[in-house]
Amino acid sequence: MRIFNVKTIIVGGSATGMGVAARLKRNDPNATIVVYQEKSYVSLGACGLPYFVAGNFSDPNNLIARSITAFEENGIIIVPNTQVFKIDFENKLVYFDNKTDSYDNLVIATGATPYIPPLVGVELKNVYTLTTLEDGIELKKAMQNPNIKNVAVIGAGFIGLEMSETLSELNKNVHLFELEERISPNAFDPEFSQFIKENLEKNKINVHLSTKVTEIKGTDQVQAVVLADNSLIEVDAVVLALGFRPNTEILRNTKLALAENGAIIIDETGHTNIDHVYSGGDAATSSNYITGELIYSPLATVASKIARVIADNIANKPAKFVGSIRSAVVRVFDLGYARTGLGEFEAKKQGYQIRTVLIKDKDQTNYVNGQTDLYLKIIMDIKSRQILGAQMSGAVKAMQRINTLAALIWSKVPVDEALEQIDLIYAPPFARTTDILHIALAKLNK
Structure with missing residues (x-):
C-alpha cells in the first residue's frame, strides 16, 4: 500500500535504523525518511571490529556495509554527526542541536553502549x-x-x-x-x-x-x-x-515503557506503547520464540529481522517478529563454540522436565586429513519430545551443524524414529556416515 505525505524519522544509523530505512523506501519510493545519526557513518558491522584490530584486514571502511552516499542516492535523508537529545512524543518532535524536526512515525534505533x-x-x-x-x-x-x-x-x-x-x-x-x-x-x-x-x-x-x-x-x-x-x-x-546497556538514557522519565535494564519494550510488530513510535535492535526488547517471554538479546540477527517487520508495519503491510532462540557462535583460536535455544539451567527454570545427552565424536572420516573432536549437547523436553536447546564445540568448519539443530527447535518437531534417520549430507572431508547428530538423536530416542 502506498504511503502519502507521511514522514518517518529514524534516530540511529545502525543495523536496525538503516534496515528500516532501506526496506521502507523499497515499500514506498515516495516515502519521506530522515535518519539522525550520531556518527559520521552508518551501517557499521561492529561484529567485525575484533578482526580489524587483529589485522585480518587493514581498511576500516570494510566494516561499513553501505555508505551514506548510497542511501542518499535512494532518496533517504541522512543527517550525520547529530545527536538527538530529547523527544516530545505528545507533539511528535525530536530535538537536536538548537533545532527540532517533526514526524508522523518515529523509529528509535539508538543501539547499545558498552557498560x-x-x-x-x-x-x-x-x-x-x-x-x-x-x-x-x-x-x-x-x-x-x-x-x-x-x-x-x-x-x-x-x-x-x-x-x-x-x-x-x-x-x-x-x-x-x-x-x-x-x-x-x-x-x-x-x-x-x-x-x-x-x-x-x-x-x-x-x-x-x-x-x-x-x-x-x-x-x-x-x-x-x-x-x-x-x-x-x-x-x-x-x-x-x-556487555552492553541499551542506549536509552534520553528516554527515561518519559511515557515510553522501558524494561528494568532500560530497553524499550516493544510488541511483535515493533510498536512501543506510544502510537506511531517503533523500536528494535540493541535498544529494545525482543521475545523468546520457545517460551514467549520478553528478553534482551542484542544480536545482529535480531536487529536485521525486526527492522524488516517495523518497515512493513509502517507501510501498512502487517508483519510480526515471532522471536529468537538466541543462536550464536564464537571462534576462540582454532575452535568454535555454538549455542541455540535454551540452556539446561534455563530450561529447568522454565519448568521443563528435560533429558540431556552429551556426545563426543569426530567431525569427519579419519582417512582424510583434518579430523578433530566434536562435542554436542542436546536438551529435550520429555513431555513434548521437542528439542529445547543445543550446544556444540569443535573445529570451526563443523559449527554449521548448529543450524540444523536450530531448524529442528524452530519447527518444534518431536524426537522420534523418523527424526533419528534425518538425511544429512555425507562425504569423507565433511562428515561420517553416522553423524554426531544421528548419535545424539538415537540416544534421546531410547
Missing part, C-alpha cells in the same frame, strides 16, 4: 572499549605499540573471548578476568564453559575466574589492575568487555 564499571582509574590512558569504528581504529593503533606487552581483558563474554584471541595474535600477554565462576555463563552450560577455558589456557591466556577487578591503577596511564583480594597484576592496557 563502563564505576572503577577508580577507568578514565586512565590505555583503557579501551570496542563498540564504534573509532574504538577499533584507536585500539588497533595502540596495540601496535611495542611498550604495551600485558593487557587485561575484563569480561569473558563473546567480545572478551574474541579480544583475548586478537590480543594474543598481536603477541600480547593476556589476562582475562571474569566475575562469574565460569566462562560465558549466560550463553553456555558448564561443560562448554570448561571447554572454552581449557582452550584459552592451552593458548597461553591467563584466565581468572570468580575474580573481581576493583581498581585500575596508574598515574597518567594504566600500570596495573587491583583485585578484590588486594593483589595486583601489572598490565599496560585494559579492554573493557562487560
Whole structure:
C-alpha cells in the first residue's frame, strides 16, 4: 500500500535504523525518511571490529556495509554527526542541536553502549572499549605499540573471548578476568564453559575466574589492575568487555515503557506503547520464540529481522517478529563454540522436565586429513519430545551443524524414529556416515 505525505524519522544509523530505512523506501519510493545519526557513518558491522584490530584486514571502511552516499542516492535523508537529545512524543518532535524536526512515525534505533564499571582509574590512558569504528581504529593503533606487552581483558563474554584471541595474535600477554565462576555463563552450560577455558589456557591466556577487578591503577596511564583480594597484576592496557546497556538514557522519565535494564519494550510488530513510535535492535526488547517471554538479546540477527517487520508495519503491510532462540557462535583460536535455544539451567527454570545427552565424536572420516573432536549437547523436553536447546564445540568448519539443530527447535518437531534417520549430507572431508547428530538423536530416542 502506498504511503502519502507521511514522514518517518529514524534516530540511529545502525543495523536496525538503516534496515528500516532501506526496506521502507523499497515499500514506498515516495516515502519521506530522515535518519539522525550520531556518527559520521552508518551501517557499521561492529561484529567485525575484533578482526580489524587483529589485522585480518587493514581498511576500516570494510566494516561499513553501505555508505551514506548510497542511501542518499535512494532518496533517504541522512543527517550525520547529530545527536538527538530529547523527544516530545505528545507533539511528535525530536530535538537536536538548537533545532527540532517533526514526524508522523518515529523509529528509535539508538543501539547499545558498552557498560563502563564505576572503577577508580577507568578514565586512565590505555583503557579501551570496542563498540564504534573509532574504538577499533584507536585500539588497533595502540596495540601496535611495542611498550604495551600485558593487557587485561575484563569480561569473558563473546567480545572478551574474541579480544583475548586478537590480543594474543598481536603477541600480547593476556589476562582475562571474569566475575562469574565460569566462562560465558549466560550463553553456555558448564561443560562448554570448561571447554572454552581449557582452550584459552592451552593458548597461553591467563584466565581468572570468580575474580573481581576493583581498581585500575596508574598515574597518567594504566600500570596495573587491583583485585578484590588486594593483589595486583601489572598490565599496560585494559579492554573493557562487560556487555552492553541499551542506549536509552534520553528516554527515561518519559511515557515510553522501558524494561528494568532500560530497553524499550516493544510488541511483535515493533510498536512501543506510544502510537506511531517503533523500536528494535540493541535498544529494545525482543521475545523468546520457545517460551514467549520478553528478553534482551542484542544480536545482529535480531536487529536485521525486526527492522524488516517495523518497515512493513509502517507501510501498512502487517508483519510480526515471532522471536529468537538466541543462536550464536564464537571462534576462540582454532575452535568454535555454538549455542541455540535454551540452556539446561534455563530450561529447568522454565519448568521443563528435560533429558540431556552429551556426545563426543569426530567431525569427519579419519582417512582424510583434518579430523578433530566434536562435542554436542542436546536438551529435550520429555513431555513434548521437542528439542529445547543445543550446544556444540569443535573445529570451526563443523559449527554449521548448529543450524540444523536450530531448524529442528524452530519447527518444534518431536524426537522420534523418523527424526533419528534425518538425511544429512555425507562425504569423507565433511562428515561420517553416522553423524554426531544421528548419535545424539538415537540416544534421546531410547
